[in-house]
Amino acid sequence: MKDNVKSGALTEVTFFILLSLYEPKHGYAIMQFIDEKTNGRLVLGAGSLYGAINTLTEKGWIEPYGDSDGRKKEYVITEKGRQIAEKELQRLRDLTETAACIMQK
Amino acid sequence: MSIVKRRFFAGFTGSQTKWLNSMAEKGYRLVKTGKIEYVFDECEPGKYVYVVEYVGDKSFEEEEKYKAFLEDLGYQVFYKNVNLAYSTNKLTFRPWADKAGKLSTLKTTFNKELLIVEKENDGKPFRLHTEKQDQIDYYNRMSRPWYFAVFMALLLAIIYWPSVLPTAVCGGLAVILALPVIIMTLKARKIKKEKELEE
Numbered sequence: 001m002k003d004n005v006k007s008g009a010l011t012e013v014t015f016f017i018l019l020s021l022y023e024p025k026h027g028y029a030i031m032q033f034i035d036e037k038t039n040g041r042l043v044l045g046a047g048s049l050y051g052a053i054n055t056l057t058e059k060g061w062i063e064p065y066g067d068s069d070g071r072k073k074e075y076v077i078t079e080k081g082r083q084i085a086e087k088e089l090q091r092l093r094d095l096t097e098t099a100a101c102i103m104q105k
Numbered sequence: 106m107s108i109v110k111r112r113f114f115a116g117f118t119g120s121q122t123k124w125l126n127s128m129a130e131k132g133y134r135l136v137k138t139g140k141i142e143y144v145f146d147e148c149e150p151g152k153y154v155y156v157v158e159y160v161g162d163k164s165f166e167e168e169e170k171y172k173a174f175l176e177d178l179g180y181q182v183f184y185k186n187v188n189l190a191y192s193t194n195k196l197t198f199r200p201w202a203d204k205a206g207k208l209s210t211l212k213t214t215f216n217k218e219l220l221i222v223e224k225e226n227d228g229k230p231f232r233l234h235t236e237k238q239d240q241i242d243y244y245n246r247m248s249r250p251w252y253f254a255v256f257m258a259l260l261l262a263i264i265y266w267p268s269v270l271p272t273a274v275c276g277g278l279a280v281i282l283a284l285p286v287i288i289m290t291l292k293a294r295k296i297k298k299e300k301e302l303e304e
Contacts, residue, residue, distance in 0.1 A: 013236055028178045040229075046222075047158065047233030047243075050174050072177045 010088045013044055017052055017062070018077055018085045024065040026072040027053070056081070108133065110143045116187050116247075116285070118157040118219065125155035125221065135223060138183045140216070153223050154231040161187060161199070161218035162246045164206035168214060180224045187218035201249035237300040244293040251289075254282045 010018075013034070020033035027049060034044050044052075053075060056062045061081035065074040077085070110128070114121035125135060125143075133145035134153050160168050172182050197209040209215045224231060234240045262275035 011236070026177065027174060031178070043229070043232070043235050045233045045235035045239075046175055046178055046180065048236040048239045050171060051239055051242075052236070073174075 008087060008091060010084070012042060013048070013052060014056070015085065015088050016042065016044075017049075017056065018081050018088075021062050021075055021077040021081070024074045024076040026074045028072070030075075106147055107136070108145050110145065111141045112143060113141045113189065116159070118159055121185075121219075121221075122155055122157045125157070129153045129155060129226075135183065135221065138185050138221065140186055140189065151226055154226045156222050156231050156233055157185070158220045158222065158233055159187070159218065159243075159247045160220050161214070162202045162206055162249060163214070164203060165214050167203070167206065168217065172220065175220070175222055178224075180222050182223075183221040184217040185219040185221050186216035188216075199250070201253050237296050237303070240296050241293045241300070244289045244296075248286050248289040251282060251286045255279050255286060258282055 016034045016037065017030060019037075020030045025033065027046070031044055031046070031049060034042055053062070057064070057075070059080075060078055061084055062075045063078050065076040112121075112124065114124070128135070128143075128145060129148075130151050132147055132150035134148035135143060135155070136146045137144035160171065163171065172184075175182050197215055199207050199209050202209070206214060222231075222233065234243050258275050258279035262272050262279060265271035265275060
Protein backbone atom coordinates (compact mmCIF):
# COMPACT_ATOMS: atom_id res chain seq x y z
CA MET A 1 0.00 0.00 0.00
CA LYS A 2 1.45 3.29 -1.10
CA ASP A 3 -0.26 6.56 -0.58
CA ASN A 4 0.52 9.49 -2.74
CA VAL A 5 2.72 11.61 -0.51
CA LYS A 6 3.02 14.53 -2.90
CA SER A 7 -0.67 15.31 -3.23
CA GLY A 8 -1.54 13.95 0.19
CA ALA A 9 -4.30 11.83 -1.33
CA LEU A 10 -5.07 8.60 0.49
CA THR A 11 -6.19 5.45 -1.24
CA GLU A 12 -9.85 4.75 -0.64
CA VAL A 13 -8.99 1.70 1.44
CA THR A 14 -6.58 3.64 3.67
CA PHE A 15 -9.21 6.30 4.31
CA PHE A 16 -11.83 3.68 5.13
CA ILE A 17 -9.51 1.85 7.53
CA LEU A 18 -8.81 5.13 9.35
CA LEU A 19 -12.55 5.90 9.50
CA SER A 20 -13.37 2.42 10.77
CA LEU A 21 -10.91 2.85 13.66
CA TYR A 22 -12.51 5.94 15.21
CA GLU A 23 -13.96 3.11 17.34
CA PRO A 24 -11.51 0.29 18.25
CA LYS A 25 -11.93 -2.75 16.03
CA HIS A 26 -10.30 -6.06 15.21
CA GLY A 27 -9.42 -7.12 11.67
CA TYR A 28 -12.67 -8.83 10.82
CA ALA A 29 -14.72 -5.87 12.04
CA ILE A 30 -12.68 -3.52 9.81
CA MET A 31 -13.51 -5.67 6.77
CA GLN A 32 -17.19 -5.73 7.77
CA PHE A 33 -17.22 -1.95 8.28
CA ILE A 34 -15.87 -1.35 4.77
CA ASP A 35 -18.30 -3.86 3.27
CA GLU A 36 -21.26 -2.22 5.01
CA LYS A 37 -20.35 1.40 4.35
CA THR A 38 -19.77 0.79 0.65
CA ASN A 39 -22.63 -1.72 0.20
CA GLY A 40 -20.12 -4.32 -0.89
CA ARG A 41 -18.59 -2.13 -3.63
CA LEU A 42 -15.15 -1.99 -2.04
CA VAL A 43 -13.73 -5.39 -1.20
CA LEU A 44 -10.71 -5.65 1.09
CA GLY A 45 -8.89 -8.98 1.12
CA ALA A 46 -7.23 -10.27 4.27
CA GLY A 47 -3.69 -10.06 2.83
CA SER A 48 -4.19 -6.45 1.78
CA LEU A 49 -5.69 -5.62 5.17
CA TYR A 50 -2.72 -7.22 6.92
CA GLY A 51 -0.27 -5.14 4.88
CA ALA A 52 -2.31 -1.98 5.45
CA ILE A 53 -2.50 -2.48 9.23
CA ASN A 54 1.27 -2.98 9.40
CA THR A 55 2.00 0.08 7.26
CA LEU A 56 -0.42 2.32 9.16
CA THR A 57 0.95 1.13 12.50
CA GLU A 58 4.51 1.86 11.34
CA LYS A 59 3.42 5.34 10.24
CA GLY A 60 1.83 5.89 13.64
CA TRP A 61 -1.64 6.57 12.19
CA ILE A 62 -3.19 3.64 14.06
CA GLU A 63 -2.07 1.64 17.10
CA PRO A 64 -2.94 -1.60 18.90
CA TYR A 65 -5.76 -1.08 21.39
CA GLY A 66 -5.90 -2.49 24.89
CA ASP A 67 -4.54 -5.73 26.20
CA SER A 68 -5.27 -8.32 23.55
CA ASP A 69 -3.91 -11.37 25.39
CA GLY A 70 -5.87 -14.39 24.28
CA ARG A 71 -8.33 -12.20 22.44
CA LYS A 72 -8.47 -10.91 18.90
CA LYS A 73 -6.09 -8.01 18.41
CA GLU A 74 -7.81 -4.64 18.21
CA TYR A 75 -6.63 -1.36 16.69
CA VAL A 76 -7.60 2.28 17.10
CA ILE A 77 -6.80 5.50 15.25
CA THR A 78 -4.13 7.82 16.77
CA GLU A 79 -4.13 11.61 17.00
CA LYS A 80 -1.84 11.74 13.97
CA GLY A 81 -4.21 9.44 12.10
CA ARG A 82 -7.13 11.75 12.90
CA GLN A 83 -5.24 14.73 11.49
CA ILE A 84 -4.51 12.79 8.30
CA ALA A 85 -8.17 11.76 7.96
CA GLU A 86 -9.34 15.35 8.53
CA LYS A 87 -6.94 16.59 5.87
CA GLU A 88 -8.30 13.99 3.47
CA LEU A 89 -11.87 15.06 4.18
CA GLN A 90 -10.92 18.67 3.37
CA ARG A 91 -9.16 17.57 0.17
CA LEU A 92 -12.25 15.64 -0.95
CA ARG A 93 -14.51 18.61 -0.09
CA ASP A 94 -12.36 20.92 -2.23
CA LEU A 95 -12.40 18.39 -5.04
CA THR A 96 -16.18 17.92 -5.06
CA GLU A 97 -16.67 21.69 -4.87
CA THR A 98 -14.44 22.26 -7.89
CA ALA A 99 -16.12 19.42 -9.76
CA ALA A 100 -19.62 20.67 -8.94
CA CYS A 101 -18.67 24.19 -10.00
CA ILE A 102 -17.46 23.04 -13.40
CA MET A 103 -20.00 20.35 -14.13
CA GLN A 104 -23.10 22.29 -13.10
CA LYS A 105 -22.37 25.19 -15.43
CA MET B 106 -15.57 -40.34 6.18
CA SER B 107 -12.04 -39.26 5.28
CA ILE B 108 -10.43 -39.66 1.89
CA VAL B 109 -6.78 -39.16 0.91
CA LYS B 110 -5.76 -37.68 -2.45
CA ARG B 111 -2.22 -37.40 -3.74
CA ARG B 112 -1.31 -34.41 -5.88
CA PHE B 113 1.69 -32.21 -6.45
CA PHE B 114 1.30 -28.67 -7.74
CA ALA B 115 4.78 -27.24 -7.06
CA GLY B 116 4.56 -23.44 -7.36
CA PHE B 117 1.32 -23.42 -9.36
CA THR B 118 -0.80 -21.83 -6.67
CA GLY B 119 -3.62 -21.08 -9.12
CA SER B 120 -4.06 -24.74 -10.11
CA GLN B 121 -3.90 -25.84 -6.49
CA THR B 122 -6.56 -23.28 -5.52
CA LYS B 123 -8.79 -24.45 -8.37
CA TRP B 124 -8.42 -28.10 -7.42
CA LEU B 125 -9.18 -27.51 -3.72
CA ASN B 126 -12.26 -25.50 -4.68
CA SER B 127 -13.47 -28.22 -7.03
CA MET B 128 -13.06 -30.75 -4.18
CA ALA B 129 -15.05 -28.44 -1.87
CA GLU B 130 -17.80 -28.13 -4.47
CA LYS B 131 -18.02 -31.93 -4.53
CA GLY B 132 -18.39 -31.92 -0.75
CA TYR B 133 -14.85 -32.46 0.52
CA ARG B 134 -13.25 -30.24 3.10
CA LEU B 135 -9.49 -30.23 3.63
CA VAL B 136 -8.49 -31.35 7.13
CA LYS B 137 -4.79 -32.17 6.80
CA THR B 138 -1.90 -31.75 4.39
CA GLY B 139 1.24 -33.85 3.92
CA LYS B 140 4.00 -33.51 1.36
CA ILE B 141 1.82 -34.77 -1.48
CA GLU B 142 -1.16 -35.99 0.55
CA TYR B 143 -4.35 -34.09 1.09
CA VAL B 144 -6.80 -35.50 3.62
CA PHE B 145 -10.44 -34.53 3.18
CA ASP B 146 -13.55 -35.01 5.28
CA GLU B 147 -17.00 -35.05 3.78
CA CYS B 148 -18.94 -31.81 4.14
CA GLU B 149 -21.87 -30.01 2.65
CA PRO B 150 -20.96 -29.33 -1.03
CA GLY B 151 -19.79 -25.76 -1.62
CA LYS B 152 -19.64 -24.89 2.07
CA TYR B 153 -16.00 -23.81 1.96
CA VAL B 154 -13.73 -21.90 -0.42
CA TYR B 155 -9.96 -21.96 -0.68
CA VAL B 156 -7.10 -19.80 -1.78
CA VAL B 157 -3.39 -20.66 -1.86
CA GLU B 158 -0.76 -18.03 -1.14
CA TYR B 159 3.02 -18.06 -1.54
CA VAL B 160 4.80 -16.96 1.67
CA GLY B 161 8.24 -18.47 0.96
CA ASP B 162 9.92 -15.08 1.21
CA LYS B 163 8.76 -14.43 4.76
CA SER B 164 10.72 -15.14 7.93
CA PHE B 165 9.28 -17.74 10.30
CA GLU B 166 8.18 -15.06 12.75
CA GLU B 167 6.48 -13.07 10.00
CA GLU B 168 4.85 -16.22 8.59
CA GLU B 169 3.46 -17.17 12.01
CA LYS B 170 2.20 -13.64 12.60
CA TYR B 171 0.43 -13.60 9.25
CA LYS B 172 -1.06 -17.05 9.88
CA ALA B 173 -2.32 -15.94 13.31
CA PHE B 174 -3.86 -12.83 11.74
CA LEU B 175 -5.73 -14.93 9.17
CA GLU B 176 -6.91 -17.33 11.87
CA ASP B 177 -8.13 -14.35 13.90
CA LEU B 178 -10.37 -13.48 10.96
CA GLY B 179 -11.95 -16.89 11.33
CA TYR B 180 -10.10 -18.58 8.49
CA GLN B 181 -8.60 -22.05 8.69
CA VAL B 182 -4.93 -22.07 7.60
CA PHE B 183 -2.66 -24.94 6.50
CA TYR B 184 1.02 -24.89 5.66
CA LYS B 185 2.10 -26.53 2.40
CA ASN B 186 5.45 -27.31 0.77
CA VAL B 187 6.32 -25.92 -2.65
CA ASN B 188 9.08 -28.48 -3.43
CA LEU B 189 9.48 -32.21 -2.97
CA ALA B 190 13.12 -32.04 -1.95
CA TYR B 191 13.85 -34.07 1.13
CA SER B 192 16.06 -32.20 3.52
CA THR B 193 18.06 -33.44 6.44
CA ASN B 194 20.00 -30.21 6.41
CA LYS B 195 19.80 -27.97 9.38
CA LEU B 196 19.90 -24.93 7.12
CA THR B 197 18.69 -23.97 3.68
CA PHE B 198 19.76 -20.67 2.17
CA ARG B 199 17.14 -18.51 0.45
CA PRO B 200 18.83 -15.43 -0.95
CA TRP B 201 15.51 -14.09 -2.26
CA ALA B 202 13.79 -14.02 1.11
CA ASP B 203 13.35 -11.12 3.53
CA LYS B 204 15.80 -10.66 6.40
CA ALA B 205 15.61 -13.64 8.78
CA GLY B 206 13.74 -15.61 6.13
CA LYS B 207 17.02 -16.05 4.25
CA LEU B 208 17.90 -18.97 6.48
CA SER B 209 15.31 -21.68 6.39
CA THR B 210 15.35 -24.72 8.68
CA LEU B 211 13.17 -27.80 9.05
CA LYS B 212 11.87 -26.41 12.31
CA THR B 213 10.99 -23.05 10.82
CA THR B 214 10.03 -22.20 7.24
CA PHE B 215 11.27 -25.23 5.25
CA ASN B 216 8.31 -26.98 3.56
CA LYS B 217 6.06 -24.16 4.69
CA GLU B 218 6.35 -22.03 1.56
CA LEU B 219 2.63 -21.94 0.88
CA LEU B 220 -0.45 -21.21 2.93
CA ILE B 221 -3.76 -22.86 2.10
CA VAL B 222 -6.48 -20.60 3.45
CA GLU B 223 -10.06 -21.78 3.94
CA LYS B 224 -13.15 -19.76 4.72
CA GLU B 225 -16.84 -20.47 4.79
CA ASN B 226 -18.35 -19.68 1.41
CA ASP B 227 -20.26 -16.39 1.53
CA GLY B 228 -20.86 -16.30 -2.21
CA LYS B 229 -18.20 -13.65 -2.82
CA PRO B 230 -14.89 -14.34 -4.57
CA PHE B 231 -12.19 -15.29 -2.06
CA ARG B 232 -9.13 -13.12 -2.64
CA LEU B 233 -6.44 -12.15 -0.17
CA HIS B 234 -4.84 -9.39 -2.24
CA THR B 235 -7.39 -6.87 -3.40
CA GLU B 236 -5.26 -3.71 -3.46
CA LYS B 237 -3.42 -3.16 -6.75
CA GLN B 238 -0.11 -2.18 -5.16
CA ASP B 239 -0.39 -5.24 -3.00
CA GLN B 240 -0.93 -7.48 -6.05
CA ILE B 241 2.11 -5.96 -7.76
CA ASP B 242 4.26 -6.58 -4.66
CA TYR B 243 2.97 -10.15 -4.46
CA TYR B 244 3.96 -10.96 -8.06
CA ASN B 245 7.36 -9.40 -7.48
CA ARG B 246 7.96 -11.49 -4.36
CA MET B 247 6.81 -14.65 -6.08
CA SER B 248 9.14 -14.14 -9.04
CA ARG B 249 12.28 -13.68 -6.90
CA PRO B 250 13.14 -17.40 -6.44
CA TRP B 251 12.77 -17.83 -10.22
CA TYR B 252 15.23 -15.01 -10.85
CA PHE B 253 17.66 -16.86 -8.62
CA ALA B 254 17.11 -20.14 -10.53
CA VAL B 255 17.70 -18.40 -13.88
CA PHE B 256 20.88 -16.87 -12.49
CA MET B 257 22.14 -20.28 -11.28
CA ALA B 258 21.38 -21.93 -14.65
CA LEU B 259 23.24 -19.15 -16.48
CA LEU B 260 26.14 -19.46 -14.09
CA LEU B 261 26.38 -23.20 -14.82
CA ALA B 262 26.21 -22.52 -18.55
CA ILE B 263 29.20 -20.19 -18.18
CA ILE B 264 31.11 -22.69 -16.04
CA TYR B 265 30.62 -25.45 -18.64
CA TRP B 266 31.65 -23.21 -21.49
CA PRO B 267 33.01 -24.11 -24.10
CA SER B 268 31.83 -27.72 -23.91
CA VAL B 269 28.76 -27.56 -26.12
CA LEU B 270 26.18 -29.98 -24.73
CA PRO B 271 26.16 -29.01 -21.01
CA THR B 272 26.30 -25.34 -21.93
CA ALA B 273 23.31 -25.77 -24.26
CA VAL B 274 21.36 -27.74 -21.63
CA CYS B 275 21.99 -25.15 -18.91
CA GLY B 276 21.26 -22.29 -21.32
CA GLY B 277 18.00 -23.98 -22.36
CA LEU B 278 17.10 -24.49 -18.71
CA ALA B 279 17.70 -20.80 -18.04
CA VAL B 280 15.26 -19.91 -20.83
CA ILE B 281 12.58 -22.26 -19.44
CA LEU B 282 13.08 -20.95 -15.91
CA ALA B 283 12.79 -17.40 -17.21
CA LEU B 284 9.22 -18.04 -18.46
CA PRO B 285 7.49 -17.70 -15.05
CA VAL B 286 9.50 -14.52 -14.42
CA ILE B 287 8.28 -13.06 -17.71
CA ILE B 288 4.65 -14.05 -17.08
CA MET B 289 4.65 -12.59 -13.57
CA THR B 290 6.39 -9.40 -14.69
CA LEU B 291 3.80 -8.89 -17.43
CA LYS B 292 0.96 -9.44 -14.97
CA ALA B 293 2.47 -6.96 -12.51
CA ARG B 294 2.97 -4.42 -15.29
CA LYS B 295 -0.65 -4.72 -16.41
CA ILE B 296 -1.92 -4.06 -12.90
CA LYS B 297 0.48 -1.13 -12.58
CA LYS B 298 -0.98 0.49 -15.69
CA GLU B 299 -4.53 0.08 -14.39
CA LYS B 300 -3.44 1.50 -11.06
CA GLU B 301 -2.05 4.65 -12.63
CA LEU B 302 -5.49 5.47 -13.98
CA GLU B 303 -7.54 4.55 -10.98
CA GLU B 304 -5.71 5.99 -8.02
